[in-house]
Amino acid sequence: MTDSELRADLHSIEPIPDADRDSTGPQQMWIWAGANIAPVNWALGALGIILKLGLMETIAVIVLGNIVGCAIFATFTVMGHKTGVNQMVLSRSAFGVRGAYLPSILMFLMTLGWIGVNTYFPVKVSMGILGQFGVPDTWPIEIVVITLVMAVQVLIGIYGFYAIRTFEKYTVPPTIAIMVLMSVLAWTRPGVVNWSLTSSLAPGAHLAMLTLLTTAIGVGWGISWVTWASDYSRFVPRSVPSKSVFWYSYVGMFVPTVWLGILGATIASTTLDTDPAKMVSAVFGGPVSILVLLMVLHGPIATNILNVYSATLAALSAGLKFSRFWLTVIVGVAGYLVTLYFIFAPSFAKAFDNWMISLLLWMSPWAGVVLADFFIKRKGKIDIAELYRSPETSAYGDINWAGMIAFLAGLVAGWLVEDGLVGALQGPISTNLLGGADLSWLFGIGVAGLVYLGLGKLSTSPSSIVASGAGR
Numbered sequence: 380m381t382d383s384e385l386r387a388d389l390h391s392i393e394p395i396p397d398a399d400r401d402s403t404g405p406q407q408m409w410i411w412a413g414a415n416i417a418p419v420n421w422a423l424g425a426l427g428i429i430l431k432l433g434l435m436e437t438i439a440v441i442v443l444g445n446i447v448g449c450a451i452f453a454t455f456t457v458m459g460h461k462t463g464v465n466q467m468v469l470s471r472s473a474f475g476v477r478g479a480y481l482p483s484i485l486m487f488l489m490t491l492g493w494i495g496v497n498t499y500f501p502v503k504v505s506m507g508i509l510g511q512f513g514v515p516d517t518w519p520i521e522i523v524v525i526t527l528v529m530a531v532q533v534l535i536g537i538y539g540f541y542a543i544r545t546f547e548k549y550t551v552p553p554t555i556a557i558m559v560l561m562s563v564l565a566w567t568r569p570g571v572v573n574w575s576l577t578s579s580l581a582p583g584a585h586l587a588m589l590t591l592l593t594t595a596i597g598v599g600w601g602i603s604w605v606t607w608a609s610d611y612s613r614f615v616p617r618s619v620p621s622k623s624v625f626w627y628s629y630v631g632m633f634v635p636t637v638w639l640g641i642l643g644a645t646i647a648s649t650t651l652d653t654d655p656a657k658m659v660s661a662v663f664g665g666p667v668s669i670l671v672l673l674m675v676l677h678g679p680i681a682t683n684i685l686n687v688y689s690a691t692l693a694a695l696s697a698g699l700k701f702s703r704f705w706l707t708v709i710v711g712v713a714g715y716l717v718t719l720y721f722i723f724a725p726s727f728a729k730a731f732d733n734w735m736i737s738l739l740l741w742m743s744p745w746a747g748v749v750l751a752d753f754f755i756k757r758k759g760k761i762d763i764a765e766l767y768r769s770p771e772t773s774a775y776g777d778i779n780w781a782g783m784i785a786f787l788a789g790l791v792a793g794w795l796v797e798d799g800l801v802g803a804l805q806g807p808i809s810t811n812l813l814g815g816a817d818l819s820w821l822f823g824i825g826v827a828g829l830v831y832l833g834l835g836k837l838s839t840s841p842s843s844i845v846a847s848g849a850g851r
């Protein structure tokens with residue numbers, strides 16, 4: 380596959396010209412719904428049960444957390460819609476042209492990790508279903524399944540936005556139908572759900588776990604998508620109001636995330652296990668399992684095509700210039716490694732929690748800085764041409780130290796009040812003063828945003844001059 384074959388249907392990181400901005404609100408909704416009708420979203424709910432919350436409170440954490448988290452996410456889609464620019468180039472206005480290389484590289488690496496995370500579940504479920512047909516669950520067969528799933532998702536992903544939105548538009552509605560069928564089966568059959576499951580934790584540990592899971596599976600889920608948001612909303616024309624971009628993206632992310640989280644929690648309430656293969660074979664047999672297999676295989680593809688596409692944009696935004704061929708190789712290899720890590724980890728639930736908590740640690744302060752810069756400091760007005768000038772000449776500067784310092788401050792603040800499952804992710808304030816509560820996402824965003832605005836008041840950086848003369 381060469382660059383020229385793809386160029387026609389693929390934009391890079393330049394602003395999308397008005398003539399090419401032909402996406403719609405509903406398409407944005409299908410994109411985010413598709414990305415979240417993924418089996419990994421079952422894990423969100425199952426995680427609450429495995430880490431010993433009761434069923435109803437797990438459901439409450441998922442619902443209430445996502446009301447907030449999806450709003451934070453949807454706010455970021457507005458940025459791309461207003462400017463036509465992808466998320467990582469947009470963050471140059473807060474971090475400087477080369478300063479933004481830092482989040483771009485973090486975003487690139489994290490995205491490769493997600494590809495592996497998303498591949499774990501479908502591989503496990505496929506093995507469970509194949510097992511019902513007599514195929515043994517051995518590691519060579521797992522490797523074959525991982526390879527097939529990885530190959531398809533990487534191929535679609537490198538085709539870019541137009542392939543993605545068309546794929547999601549047609550595949551998401553039937554997938555939703557399967558999701559509904561699964562839910563009806565799971566929720567109406569006797570013995571599948573233990574509705575009265577309550578927490579076995581002592582009161583103090585219980586409260587700490589509620590806050591930890593609010594970060595990991597509640598508010599954190601929406602935040603975990605913010606660095607992708609504008610990459611897709613930049614294709615929606617200016618004639619569509621930003622408000623409708625916000626709401627379509629919100630609903631697209633909220634509904635499947637919450638729904639599948641609840642489905643995962645309810646099934647886990649009796650299996651008490653996150654092993655998705657066990658979850659599926661415990662509840663669905665025969666022909667239904669084939670449908671479930673289809674949904675399960677669709678999920679990672681729908682998610683990972685976004686990951687592959689946005690990983691490319693992040694790499695380009697970091698100034699890296701490598702061919703699509705090498706990108707594909709890197710993506711494939713990294714995806715394999717992370718998938719293997721999860722498959723061989725003794726506890727998927729704990730590995731997944733560590734993954735979520737540690738990536739939110741940098742994403743929350745990043746989000747705080749970017750929100751404060753775009754919506755408060757610049758009031759939504761960006762001088763787009765300046766984002767693309769050389770580091771020496773751009774009005775946004777080479778490295779904006781206010782952005783960097785605020786990011787670091789938010790990172791430290793978030794860590795101090797974080798309480799993950801391993802020592803490195805347990806901050807002293809949380810363990811010593813807060814009884815183990817985790818408030819990392821909130822302090823990460825809040826402290827980073829406030830420090831950024833505070834530093835802006837102290838100095839008149841070149842960028843604040845541009846803000847007043849903003850144009851498009």
Ligand SMILES: Nc1ccnc(=O)[nH]1
Nearest residue numbers: 493497603604682686
């Ligand atoms: N939560 C996620 C964010 C980004 N990519 C994913 O695959 N998942």
